[in-house]
Amino acid sequence: MAEPAAAETRSRRSRSERDRSERDRFEVFGDRSASRWPLVLTAVVMAALAAAPVWVEATDRGYLVTVLTRVVIFGLAAMSLDLVVGYGGMVSLGHAAFFGAGAYTAGALTFHSLDGSALLGIPGTDQALITWPAAAVIGGLLGVVIGGLSLRTRGVYFIMATLAFNQMVYFLFNALEIYGGDDGVGLFAAGRSIGPFDASDDLVFFYVCFAVLTVSVVLLNLVVRSPFGRVVRGCRDNQARMAALGYQTYRYRLAAFALSASITSLAGAMAVTESQFLSPTYAEWSESGELLLMVIIGGLGSLIGGIIGAAALFLLEEFSIDVTDNWQFFVGLGLLAVVLGAPRGLTGALLGRERRNV
Amino acid sequence: MQLFVEQTLNGLQLGFTLLMVSAGLTLIFGIMNIINLAHGSLFMVGAFVAADVGGRTGNYAVALLAGTAAAAVVGMFVEFVLIRRLYLRDHLDQVLATFALVLMANEAVQMIWGTRPGGVSTPAFLDRTVTVFPGLPYPAYRLAIIAAGIAAISSLYLLVDRTRIGMWIRAGTTHRELLGAFGVNVRLLYTLVFAIGAGLAGFAGVVASPFLSVESGVGDNFLILSFVVIVVGGIGSLKGAVYGSLLLGLVDTWARTYLPLGFDGFLDASTAATVGASVASASIYVVMIVVLVVKPNGLFGLPDG
Numbered sequence: 001m002a003e004p005a006a007a008e009t010r011s012r013r014s015r016s017e018r019d020r021s022e023r024d025r026f027e028v029f030g031d032r033s034a035s036r037w038p039l040v041l042t043a044v045v046m047a048a049l050a051a052a053p054v055w056v057e058a059t060d061r062g063y064l065v066t067v068l069t070r071v072v073i074f075g076l077a078a079m080s081l082d083l084v085v086g087y088g089g090m091v092s093l094g095h096a097a098f099f100g101a102g103a104y105t106a107g108a109l110t111f112h113s114l115d116g117s118a119l120l121g122i123p124g125t126d127q128a129l130i131t132w133p134a135a136a137v138i139g140g141l142l143g144v145v146i147g148g149l150s151l152r153t154r155g156v157y158f159i160m161a162t163l164a165f166n167q168m169v170y171f172l173f174n175a176l177e178i179y180g181g182d183d184g185v186g187l188f189a190a191g192r193s194i195g196p197f198d199a200s201d202d203l204v205f206f207y208v209c210f211a212v213l214t215v216s217v218v219l220l221n222l223v224v225r226s227p228f229g230r231v232v233r234g235c236r237d238n239q240a241r242m243a244a245l246g247y248q249t250y251r252y253r254l255a256a257f258a259l260s261a262s263i264t265s266l267a268g269a270m271a272v273t274e275s276q277f278l279s280p281t282y283a284e285w286s287e288s289g290e291l292l293l294m295v296i297i298g299g300l301g302s303l304i305g306g307i308i309g310a311a312a313l314f315l316l317e318e319f320s321i322d323v324t325d326n327w328q329f330f331v332g333l334g335l336l337a338v339v340l341g342a343p344r345g346l347t348g349a350l351l352g353r354e355r356r357n358v
Numbered sequence: 359m360q361l362f363v364e365q366t367l368n369g370l371q372l373g374f375t376l377l378m379v380s381a382g383l384t385l386i387f388g389i390m391n392i393i394n395l396a397h398g399s400l401f402m403v404g405a406f407v408a409a410d411v412g413g414r415t416g417n418y419a420v421a422l423l424a425g426t427a428a429a430a431v432v433g434m435f436v437e438f439v440l441i442r443r444l445y446l447r448d449h450l451d452q453v454l455a456t457f458a459l460v461l462m463a464n465e466a467v468q469m470i471w472g473t474r475p476g477g478v479s480t481p482a483f484l485d486r487t488v489t490v491f492p493g494l495p496y497p498a499y500r501l502a503i504i505a506a507g508i509a510a511i512s513s514l515y516l517l518v519d520r521t522r523i524g525m526w527i528r529a530g531t532t533h534r535e536l537l538g539a540f541g542v543n544v545r546l547l548y549t550l551v552f553a554i555g556a557g558l559a560g561f562a563g564v565v566a567s568p569f570l571s572v573e574s575g576v577g578d579n580f581l582i583l584s585f586v587v588i589v590v591g592g593i594g595s596l597k598g599a600v601y602g603s604l605l606l607g608l609v610d611t612w613a614r615t616y617l618p619l620g621f622d623g624f625l626d627a628s629t630a631a632t633v634g635a636s637v638a639s640a641s642i643y644v645v646m647i648v649v650l651v652v653k654p655n656g657l658f659g660l661p662d663g
Binding site for chain 1: 464579585589
């Protein structure tokens, strides 16, 4: 009689070990998420990012400020993708659709303000205090639609469905001849008005974007630690158990997806204001892959990892583009090395967690 | 009526091209449970190698053979070096590793062949029209693609359903360990299946290239269309791939023809063309949305499979 009991204990232990390894897969910090180290790392990275423009200006490399601004913008998008992939366990390969939606919301409003024409009866504006929140709202709504449909599926289907919706949105933007079709349209005549300020200066604009990022970092860290965040993480680890506990898992997952879509869309709007150029490339499917790549390089389920990944990618681009036009080949090679050799990304390496056993 | 017959044939031609890509993708997924984003890159390898060889020899048959073989060999190599390390990983790792392959492949073709888009021209003996319907001359090459598609898919079906290797392949989807215990080299079998899928994608890349500009990333759109096919048809199901591809090929072609005409009734001509074109480009996704709402596992997918 003792033997079956022992076997049961063994299987129960392996069950909980498997659950833990699943959780560790998606969250770099794993059981330590309650500890202070993730927040310390977050604070260090944010402080370094805040100081970076001062440092590059001081060392006479002011042209790098725009690169840093792109790190902030794409890091914001990657961080919000991490909410879905790392904490929600939903592998979205379609987040460029939301990035593009934000870009087209802000870009279209700016275009019509330059043009003096109306967009569906609404006058255009290049005021970021209007275009950015508008982009966040549109992105959130699109997230509800795309997420609502895609979340009817699971696993590989979910990946394929989000990618397909990404392509649909991309082709829709391509068909918008008024904004230059697939060539896009320049919005260089527009200023970068933020409330009463003019943020045309690159350094000022960096700190405006950095402020948005800081608010988002705080917000998302509060969200993942809130009861809502715990339910979303619970759905990732064991959806059936969460459903049995009485949670409407679909709604929780959809809410997390829409929040992420909304922030990604906000980042898309910021990207258009930064580049003053609107084109469908923002919504290209490879952009979705690159956002995912940033999250993985930085470290899944850490939030700050998205920003670290964006920094790593843009700095690699900046310094290797002089050496070779085909720098993306080496990005691919590096990504392969990370996936095969260090699945926890840079954050995992920094915090020195042991590698998961596959 | 002539327009309808012509567009239906165009739709079938697109459908069969799509089928050759998605059949390999769904076969690989069904058996090895792996999502391969680099499948579109194999399509691209086929098109590029065929453009190169075709340019040198001027012989379409040689180019077709070279393109197909190159894709199969590259597929085999990639399976051997990388993909087999991913079988036991989760889908996120598979997506990332194969996305890395896409990045590398898109750059590699530029390093080898430059950014100048090449192309394969239609073979001379098919460069004519056939009267398929009273008063409707139709390009013979397009008919040949439909025929080639039927031939390729029929032989794939016969291989999977009627041969010993096919029996192993089917057994491998559900009873991998048992198959190994019976002395079948499962690793080699997987490599073979991957090569078959890669070869089909390369073949599709060659036959479709007269209609495409052969450039870096040319296969990516076919990859995503194949995903739509799989979501619509049901995953891992060859039957689903057949119906899904043909359905989407026809819907896309009909929508592109008839929607601009339909909007003509109540909009002025140029607006009708623009609105029609943008709605038409979304038509296959509308099909996908309907399927997701009605049957989330696809038309021929198993419940919760």
